[in-house]
Amino acid sequence: MLHRYHSTKMEGSSSSILGFLYVFCSHGVLGLDHVGTNIKTRPGQIAVLPCIVTDLGSRQVLWAKTVSTERQEILSIGHFVWTTNPRLSVEHDGDTQWNLVIDDVREGDAGAYTCQVASDDATRTGVAAVQLEVSWEEDRSRVAAKAGETAVLPCTFRYLGNKQVVWQRTGTKIQILAVGVYVSTSDARIHVQHRGKQWNLVINDVTEGDDGQYECRTSENIPTIITVDLAVADRSRVAAKAGETAILPCTFRYLGNKQVVWQRTGTKIQILAVGVYVFTSDARIHVQHRGKQWNLVINDVTEGDDGQYECRTSENIPTIITVDLAVAETAAGLDE
Structure with missing residues (x-):
């Protein structure tokens, strides 16, 4: 004692x-x-x-x-x-x-x-x-997840005493999500993962609607607040006919000193570009950079270019924008 x-x-x-x-x-x-x-x-x-x-x-x-x-x-x-x-x-x-x-x-x-x-x-x-x-400044962390994945929002209190941990979503309206391990929302995707000093909020099958700011705070008049920004990766689809130019969109509003990385995913990850520098020998590919846009351009596309691409930030927990490229030999093929 x-x-x-x-x-x-x-x-x-x-x-x-x-x-x-x-x-x-x-x-x-x-x-x-x-x-x-x-x-x-x-x-x-x-x-x-x-x-x-x-x-x-x-x-x-x-x-x-x-x-x-x-x-x-x-x-x-x-x-x-x-x-x-x-x-x-x-x-x-x-x-x-x-x-x-x-x-x-x-x-x-x-x-x-x-x-x-x-x-x-x-x-x-x-x-x-x-x-x-x-300091009056809040602890702040950032979590990135792709749509359909499970997002784990971290929260650790070393000395909690007899106080409760409250998870809430902030914005134009504050929504209480959980008090302790008891969930206060009807959203079945949400639960609190409590282990020792950790009180993580878990959101299964995240969607773009989950994107935003969350707070983990102690239940007291002047609470300790841990802010977590959840970024759910956008997913878009680009369709092009063989021989056309495909422009895969990517926009980051707040990039800071991080780099933008384009890669092709699948059974094997292939780095295509970092910033405006292309890392592939394929001369058809370049990055179109204008302001906050970092679009990947593929000239003279073929069916071999069909697949999933990712535009991501160069950090441990990156923000990811997924783009599915569909290439068809004919215009009718694009409508299928």
Whole structure:
């Protein structure tokens, strides 16, 4: 069980405590054994800075905040909170956890914190470093899927406490999709995949109508919000007669610094072009780039060109536009 220890008067002679602190502060900060993780939160939230110490023995766990390259502000020693800030406390499970808890986080709390082990001789060993970021900006991720596929929208909360996780779709109208693992929509394609700290929203058989913005948030007055943009790949069909020029359309409104990749799919994937640079020896193919358009042009098409093509962004989770090219020897063949 975790116990919280708030600011309190430290027992023992003040002179011995001050002496310990004087010796402690007069020594340089030792190197860390390992580096911890970054924690991002919004103003008004509770930030839990983790620290796990094994084989502590008679030594003390100390939390400090880096004020400058040469100075650290001591926040706690063992169970005792040394600062007068009432929002800070130490969370200890009686075993290995010595977490620093900051209630009602403010932007001024942002910075680098270190959890260290201190001995009576003022020798210190670095245990963990935690970088706390406080910002009104939302966490945001992006998921891309093709129509008919299953889209998994990620959501992870490390310290949820007794709060619920709420999934909703935003836009002109907010639609609650799930609270915890209980789905609040009649859409049978949707469910919540809960494993440990993960609360992923799963949408089976996605359609272009699922495209848009989703939010995973905690159930509190000032919630922590994780925004997920779902992009469902467009699918279009281009029909051409043998000998004609086929133009396969592709438009990206927000490309950023990513590249556009054209490839032909099937039993074997063939890269055709990256940007405007063609990667095939087929002289009939080139990319027609105008503004946000990255169309693939195939001159003098044959039935051998018939098949599926993909225009995608060069990223781990790409946005994909699928184009089916149908080539027929006669105009009647196109109508079949």
